[in-house]
Amino acid sequence: MNLKLLSLFLIAATAVHAADWRQFRGPNGNGAANEAQVPTVLNASNSIAWKINLPGKGLSSPIIVGDRVFVTCSSGLKEQRLHVICYNAADGTKLWERQFWATGRTMCHEKIAVAAPTPVSDGKYIATIFSSNDIVCLDLDGNLIWFRGLGRDYPNASNSLGMSSSLLIAGGVVVAQVESQSEAFTVGLELATGLNRWKLERARGANWTSPVLLQTKGAELVALQSSKGLAAIDPATGRTVWNYTNSASSTPSSTADGARLFIPSQGLTALEFSGADAEPKQLWRSGQLRPGTPSPAVLGGKIFTMNDGGVLTCGNATTGDRLWQLRLKGPFSASPVVAGQFLYCVNEKGLAQVVDTTRPEGEVVSELDLGEMILSTPSIANGAIYFRSNGQLWKIGKS
Amino acid sequence: MLMKLFLRTLVLSCGVGLALAGLPPEMAEPVRVLRAVGPEGQGNVAASAAWKKLAAGNVSTLLPLLDAMDGANDYALNWLRAAVDSVASRELAAGRKLPQAELNEFLRDMKHSPRARRLAFELVMRVDPAATDQLLAGMLNDPSLEIRHDAVQKLIDQADKELARTNKTAAVSLFQQALGPARDVQQIDGIAGKLAELGQPVDLQKHFGFLADWKVIGPFDNTGNKGFETVYPPELTIDLTAEYDGKLGKVRWQDYTTKHQYGMVDLNQPCGKLKEVAGYATTDFYSDKARAVELRLGGKNSWRVWLNGRFVFAHDEYHTTAEIDQYRMPVQLQQGRNTILVKVCQNGEVADWTEEWEFQLRVTDSLGTPFASVSKSTTAPATNNK
CATH class of the missing domain: 1.20.58 (Methane Monooxygenase Hydroxylase; Chain G, domain 1)
Structure with missing residues (x-):
């Protein structure tokens, strides 16, 4: 293979990976897709590529790796049956399913589910945690790589309303943020084996936020948010690099955009950091951009926040200035996701709404009523958008 | 085939510990490795390789895999279950038949692991859904x-x-x-x-077996939720005649019997609707013999539990939500008198939905079958809190 061919191959491979959606809120963990060619007109008659029944409940988002869609569900008595399922993205056929028995507590609020956290993949493995704090790592073909029962290992780390923090892969470890009133820790598990590389004791308190990856100048940090604030840690060692101590929300997660981090704190607070060990500086703070349950999304210099009732606010990500507000049909739990100029929001009644963010005041340009309660954040990959409810998984876009 | 069945039955009849001995030689070592997994990822590295060998099996290895689940810990059960899923799915996709008769026989044998039997049941359901009613007949008291x-x-x-x-x-x-x-x-x-x-x-209180008759004492101070960790006198000794300094003055043990259909012991009733307080409840449970049981507790407040003076478990969480059997604690009862002590704390939140200062507790087997306290005539002295 000559150099030119090799270059073409690498570009093609990168393009495929760029269209994956491998974790909660997408490739960058900020709700933004690395692609813009996603359906913008949604209708029941010709935009649904396929729809399939799921075997259990779930708030977790589907993730997409190449031509495969991975979904988690929980079912059975006290939702003690945990499912990891792989579907063919092209036609929705099931490729494999693995089931496990929860080893930790599965009690959660009736509105949510044990399959609340979203899986994560590095392109080779898929790892997922459930509200019971059971973690499963499989390869893409469903071979079990390791299993951890953190709920059994650390039985006091539980929340009777349920746990929802999604995993993150960074620095060769799977970062699991397991934080409750009774016990709180974050653990870095070796991706290949599931063994503890480090375990960081955290301030006790209910926490449903997910870790976020910060990347700049070759530095890679993981932001751990809680009601106390936010700690940036080195994922390879668990060492705390800096702390933001001005309190933060325990529900919507922070959103990263390169070297900038938008924290649901005192409204919304933007920080910028310049390197691995440098303390971040505050860029701005805005009460007008305060998010509700949904986490913010950021793309193209704009940041989008939403309150639970459905008021969508667009802000300038550099200055924090509010640009416009638009009332959507709420209420919302799912976080918005964005591809190109279009923002995709789905409310709790299952009404998907597409917002053209380039209009002066934002404008809903399409709606699709999926007819079921949806609390799960949509996923975007390879020109399609995926929605999931407790009973269904939809692919909207090309089949 | 008959010989295989006979050998398998023979091995099982000799006890769970011998289950490994009945495995085909090529499965024995990988099964041993999977059964050796434990807390904090112990054995994961070896298990991953062993799992691949077992997951590459065929219809003839399904029953040995199910056998291997007998007596396995909860981590190992999941490794073995995933291997069964992998083998069964692949064989079915290839058009091969699962060993339905053997699975039925496995299911009917109550000596097997309840979870393995459930898995056998589900495998049969995959190939013969119409058999459900027939299989479930007579399974009302199933250990699964x-x-x-x-x-x-x-x-x-x-x-x-x-x-x-x-x-x-x-x-x-x-x-x-x-x-x-x-x-x-x-x-x-x-x-x-x-x-x-x-x-x-x-009578749901009786049906579930909630303990209804208690002695309660309080309020003690829980300002700033510090009382959860504070050792008040009842944690040192249970003297039902004693008087202590409480948060609002002297406190004494009081009789309390709950009429609540789900056995809620409501400390707001004897102590008043208070905030940032802690209270204790104690009762004697008489057992006709020493036995392993579960203490099952539900409630929205922080709590600690002791049995016969020994600390059992604690959970420091306020006002999320509550349900029956929310927390399950395996313990060993002694014959005769067993003294249960519960500490229950109330925090400082003032919203309407944070008024509860209560718990419910029952004594059950691992399936949730309640035990009732027996007559005091079988008493043996309990070790009081030290």
Whole structure:
């Protein structure tokens, strides 16, 4: 293979990976897709590529790796049956399913589910945690790589309303943020084996936020948010690099955009950091951009926040200035996701709404009523958008 | 095939510990490795390689894999279950038949792991869904809670059909048949609701076995939730005649009997509706013999539990939500008197939904079958709190 061919191959491979959606809120963990060619007109008659029944409940988002869609569900008595399922993205056929028995507590609020956290993949493995704090790592073909029962290992780390923090892969470890009133820790598990590389004791308190990856100048940090604030840690060692101590929300997660981090704190607070060990500086703070349950999304210099009732606010990500507000049909739990100029929001009644963010005041340009309660954040990959409810998984876009 | 069945049965009859001995030689080592996994990822590295060998099996290895689940810990059960899933799915996709007769036989043998039997049941369901009713017949008292649930549900469905036909006598009979073996709280509540509508109310407090008679004392100080960690005198010794300094003055033990249908011990009643306080409740539970049981507690407040002076468990969480059997604590009862002590704390939140300062507790087996305290005549002295 000559150099030119090799270059073409690498570009093609990168393009495929760029269209994956491998974790909660997408490739960058900020709700933004690395692609813009996603359906913008949604209708029941010709935009649904396929729809399939799921075997259990779930708030977790589907993730997409190449031509495969991975979904988690929980079912059975006290939702003690945990499912990891792989579907063919092209036609929705099931490729494999693995089931496990929860080893930790599965009690959660009736509105949510044990399959609340979203899986994560590095392109080779898929790892997922459930509200019971059971973690499963499989390869893409469903071979079990390791299993951890953190709920059994650390039985006091539980929340009777349920746990929802999604995993993150960074620095060769799977970062699991397991934080409750009774016990709180974050653990870095070796991706290949599931063994503890480090375990960081955290301030006790209910926490449903997910870790976020910060990347700049070759530095890679993981932001751990809680009601106390936010700690940036080195994922390879668990060492705390800096702390933001001005309190933060325990529900919507922070959103990263390169070297900038938008924290649901005192409204919304933007920080910028310049390197691995440098303390971040505050860029701005805005009460007008305060998010509700949904986490913010950021793309193209704009940041989008939403309150639970459905008021969508667009802000300038550099200055924090509010640009416009638009009332959507709420209420919302799912976080918005964005591809190109279009923002995709789905409310709790299952009404998907597409917002053209380039209009002066934002404008809903399409709606699709999926007819079921949806609390799960949509996923975007390879020109399609995926929605999931407790009973269904939809692919909207090309089949 | 018959010889294989005979050997497998022979091995099982000799006890769970010998299950490994009956495995085909090529499976023995990988199964041993999977069964050796433990807390904090112990054995994961070796297990990953062993799993691949077992997952590459075929229909003939399914029964040995199910056998291997007998006596396995909860981590190992999941490794083995995933191997069964992998083998069964691949073989079915290839058009091969699962060993249905052997799976049926495995399912009927109560000596096997309840979870392995449930898995066998589900494998049969995959290839012969019509066999469900036949398989569930006679499984109302199954040690697998999932199988038992389905068998109970079958009766509930029959009762509902009789009710729809306005055949109330038959419906009552079927609901009552379902109530005894039911262990799932939702099923029990549903059955009790139907029976109440049919004029046959159920004493739920008694049915669930909630402990109703307690001595309570409080309030002690829990300002800033510090009382959860503070050792107050009842944690050192239970002297029902003693008087202590409480948060609002002198406090003494009081009799308290709950009438709540789900056995809630409401400290707001004897102590008043207070905030940032801690209280204690104690009761003696008499057992006819030493036995392993579970203490099952529900409530929205932070709590600590001791049995016979020994600390059992604690959970420091306020006002999320509560349900029956929210927390399960395996303990060993001694013959005769067993003293249970519960500390329950109330925080400083002032919203309406944070008023509860209460707990419920029952003593059960691992399936949730309640034990009632027996006559005091079988007493043996309990070790008091030190």
